[in-house]
Amino acid sequence: MILMETLKVIRVPIPSPTLKPYTTTNCYLIGNKQECILVDAGYDQKETKIELVRAIKENELATPASIILTHSHQDHAPGVRQLKEWNPVVFCHSFERQEVLASISPLREIKFLNDTEIIKVAGEEVIILHAPGHTSGQLNLYLPSQQVLIAGDNIVAQGTSWIGPPDGDMSDYLQTLQRLKQLTLKKIGPGHGDWVLKPYEHIEFVINRRLDRENQIKSLLKEHKDLTSDQLSEMIYKENVHPKVYNVAKRTTEAHLIKLMREGAVRLQNSAYSLRS
Structure with missing residues (x-):
């Protein structure tokens, strides 16, 4: 009998021309030696692959077979192009199909994930949340065993994320934040910045702002x-x-x-x- 190694959740800040005060976009490796997924792929530049390969080696992780994109923005999705040698399966929400395809072109193969769908990574459950607000098809990932939320750009470590047309909706965003507050959380992995270690205080701060x-x-x-x-x-x-x-x-x-x-x-x-x- 082969024992499954403990699941790791690794934040990998990737240099990217994103909005101030940030100079990096977070990607997340979730897995172990046997199996791994990547959440978000950063900007389309060589540093994306360099940093991800370094993190995979340092943390003794398998090369990701899947990439889940929280949303289609240019500092989160197009880095998929840098990782095509992995032959990954790329996932997003169906609401962002066209935007994701445009972001990762010429790659054309994508699959979709839905709200409350459960996937298994290294033997543990990851719950997919459709969490609109920053974009209409924003995906968040919740790991109940670790009490960790990967929030995409619904949460940033400093200040608040921008929400606006054509793809953002303030009513949806506030509803999403209230939903995220109901999760059992130890920390949040934001789209930008360090781990958020006081998750409820931070979500409440964003709502109040x-x-x-x-x-x-x-x-x-x-x-x-x-x-x-x-x-x-x-x-x-x-x-x-x-x-x-x-x-x-x-x-x-x-x-x-x-x-x-x-x-x-x-x-x-x-x-x-x-x-x-």
Whole structure:
């Protein structure tokens, strides 16, 4: 009888031209000597494969036979091209089929994972969560035996992730965060930055940040009556974020406005937003 070795979950920060303050994107190796999967593949550059091969050797892991992409963004998916010699099976959520295919082209073979689907890695269960918010098809992975969540860009180690159109949805995001809070967690593997070792505090921080921003938008609309999304974004972010982040900060404002309109709290007329009386 061959005993299965203990499952390892290894965070591998890959250099990538991602958004400030980050300079790396996290990939995760999950497995042991016999079997391993990779979660996210980083940016399409040679450093991706170099760092992953180094981590595989250092931690005595099998070469991953599967790659699960949390989402299709350019700092998470296109690195698959660097790993084609592994002949991996690439998985994502069906909602991001076209975006993932565009990100990993010319590779064309992908398969899909659904909410609550369970896969086995090195003899242990990994639960797939469809966790929309940052993107419509965002996948998260939960390892109950380790009480670990791999969160993609739903969680980042410092600050909060941006949420915005066309592929992000603030209502979905807040619902996802509430769902993640219900898991039994020791730590979270974020899309960027170090392990999050106070998972519930961090999730609550993100929820409160988003709700505070929503209240700020309503307060500004109450004070100024009518404001465009550009005007709101300048008031909220212009002096508070790095210029390279301003565009996605503006999209986050737009996501809040879409949520508030959907809820009937805000209306749009002639490109300006106002509170409903």
